[in-house]
Amino acid sequence: MIPRSFATKIWVIIIAWMFLLLLFFGGILAKSTHDFYYGYAAEENEELTNTAASLSTYLASLPDMQNALGHFDFLGNVLKYDIVATDPSGKVVLSTSRLRNWHGFTMPTQDMQQIKQGNNISFEGSVPYLSPHIIKVALPIWKSHKIIGAVFVFEPFTHLNAVSSSVNHSIGWGLTLSFLMALPGGIFLSKKLVSPVVEMDKAVRDIATGNYGRVITLDSTQELASLGQSVNTLSEGIKLYFDQISRERHQLANILSSIEDGVLTLSPAKQIVMSNRVALEQFAPSPTAEKLTLADLPSDLSTLLEHALAQSAPSNGEFAWNDQIFSVEISLLGTEAERGLVAVWHDVTKDRRLDKMRREFVANVSHELRTPLSYLQGYTEALLDNVVQDEQQRRRYLQTILNETLRLRRLVNDILDLSRIEYGGPLEFPHENVDVSEAIENISQQISPSAQQKQVTLRLEIEPNLPQVDCGFDRLKQILLNLCENALKFSPTPSEIKLSARYQAPWVEISVTDQGPGIPEADQPLIWGRFVRGTNGRNVTGSTGLGLAIVNTLTQAYHGQVALSSMPGHGATFYVRLPAVDITE
Numbered sequence: 001m002i003p004r005s006f007a008t009k010i011w012v013i014i015i016a017w018m019f020l021l022l023l024f025f026g027g028i029l030a031k032s033t034h035d036f037y038y039g040y041a042a043e044e045n046e047e048l049t050n051t052a053a054s055l056s057t058y059l060a061s062l063p064d065m066q067n068a069l070g071h072f073d074f075l076g077n078v079l080k081y082d083i084v085a086t087d088p089s090g091k092v093v094l095s096t097s098r099l100r101n102w103h104g105f106t107m108p109t110q111d112m113q114q115i116k117q118g119n120n121i122s123f124e125g126s127v128p129y130l131s132p133h134i135i136k137v138a139l140p141i142w143k144s145h146k147i148i149g150a151v152f153v154f155e156p157f158t159h160l161n162a163v164s165s166s167v168n169h170s171i172g173w174g175l176t177l178s179f180l181m182a183l184p185g186g187i188f189l190s191k192k193l194v195s196p197v198v199e200m201d202k203a204v205r206d207i208a209t210g211n212y213g214r215v216i217t218l219d220s221t222q223e224l225a226s227l228g229q230s231v232n233t234l235s236e237g238i239k240l241y242f243d244q245i246s247r248e249r250h251q252l253a254n255i256l257s258s259i260e261d262g263v264l265t266l267s268p269a270k271q272i273v274m275s276n277r278v279a280l281e282q283f284a285p286s287p288t289a290e291k292l293t294l295a296d297l298p299s300d301l302s303t304l305l306e307h308a309l310a311q312s313a314p315s316n317g318e319f320a321w322n323d324q325i326f327s328v329e330i331s332l333l334g335t336e337a338e339r340g341l342v343a344v345w346h347d348v349t350k351d352r353r354l355d356k357m358r359r360e361f362v363a364n365v366s367h368e369l370r371t372p373l374s375y376l377q378g379y380t381e382a383l384l385d386n387v388v389q390d391e392q393q394r395r396r397y398l399q400t401i402l403n404e405t406l407r408l409r410r411l412v413n414d415i416l417d418l419s420r421i422e423y424g425g426p427l428e429f430p431h432e433n434v435d436v437s438e439a440i441e442n443i444s445q446q447i448s449p450s451a452q453q454k455q456v457t458l459r460l461e462i463e464p465n466l467p468q469v470d471c472g473f474d475r476l477k478q479i480l481l482n483l484c485e486n487a488l489k490f491s492p493t494p495s496e497i498k499l500s501a502r503y504q505a506p507w508v509e510i511s512v513t514d515q516g517p518g519i520p521e522a523d524q525p526l527i528w529g530r531f532v533r534g535t536n537g538r539n540v541t542g543s544t545g546l547g548l549a550i551v552n553t554l555t556q557a558y559h560g561q562v563a564l565s566s567m568p569g570h571g572a573t574f575y576v577r578l579p580a581v582d583i584t585e
């Protein structure tokens, strides 16, 4: 709007200036016409007075003014003037031909009074009985010191008037036309003058609305060219600056959306200004929501944030959400007057669980080691002190020492196994296409002597054409051995252990069934844990409570599943499902 009104202002100034100039020159012209007019009038007046004086003298010299009648006709034809002569009363007695009808007419009393007083009359203006504008000169006719009449000379002034009014008309028209012509010219000129300003105004407006591309093209000779150049440089600079900011913002948004930590920023007014993808996925009230409020956050987190904002101090802590534990770091943003916060949190559930497991593991291992060690210490001391005299009792003591040593050894082996499985690299879990029937036959041969000793029959039920499984051969044998040792351990004499395998897409399911006491329902969900000895295992020598934990950990490492079905008093069946190798591959 500003440039348009600016253009209008310039246009008005140009027009006003031109108008004033025209008015000034028109005035000068009118004045000179006027001066010329009055100069001419004065000259004419003098000439008329001379003519009237000559006529007055001439008429006075005649015995009778009527004698001059012929002369008057002549004068009327050759002079541009009109002349009348009157008697002393003012009655017209002679007149030039154009005023013939004035005969007998009495000249105005006012004039005649002047004449009677011997005064000359000189008048310029209009009289009702003549043309609009005249010069009138009247002189008394003196004869022998007496006034015998008057001579009136009239010169019509109309032609001069016409010239004057035509000049005035021309000036008027000239002014109007010049004014009218100046209008479009003024518009053009003002636009031309304002166009660079308009260009720059557009460019600046574009900058203000974020469109930095416009380049002002100004003729280098124009006065505003350097200002235009500066606006161009400014526009370019701002464009570069904003490009950089938007690139950085984009980068930051990418980083924030790609990190797996939750991030949000809180304004001093407790508004969540920014939250990343993870934060939205976790706490947004609906999948389409794009903003979070404090109320959407878990109460522990919002309390931490509010507290940090109130204290204006960074803080950290933990909050629970959906059975997970998150650790949050809250840092300060902005200045003391405008204090905001940024909160970053990540899932520490696994860490906490591992911490707990580690603590429990150490406690369990210490506990498990203490029992055999105290047995060993007690029995060895008794033997050394010769407390035992009886040979049979001495052998019994030595046998206990041996059993506890074996148990200790087994415990240490199992712990080592477990830690190797848990913390070992890929070498601990080779991926081979394993023939399940081969592994089962191998294990059955290995435990067959112990089974025979306990009068336990081993029965193998292996489905023909079983697909291979994706597992390590030794690892599968370890799984089977642990299950078979347990089955043997709890099998009554005589009884049977069934080892079977079948294909149940996508798994190959291996099961070990015994006819032992079975597992009480209360024990069933627990026995896969570490150092868990169920009701049956408590009195069993060499039991560590780690065998099934190893089976479970190994099976999971190969993306398999374990399961158990048991009716207390009717034996137990342990299942291990391993992914079958796709035969079509």
Ligand code: ADP
Pocket: 486, 487, 490, 514, 516, 517, 518, 519, 527, 532, 533, 534, 535, 536, 537, 538, 542, 543, 544, 545, 546, 547, 548, 549, 572
């Ligand atoms: P352990 O080394 O003591 O055998 P496991 O982890 O192998 O440890 O077994 C844990 C518990 O599960 C045992 O103490 C026992 O109570 C129960 N259990 C395991 N296998 C059987 C089974 N075949 N029959 C009955 N109970 C079993």
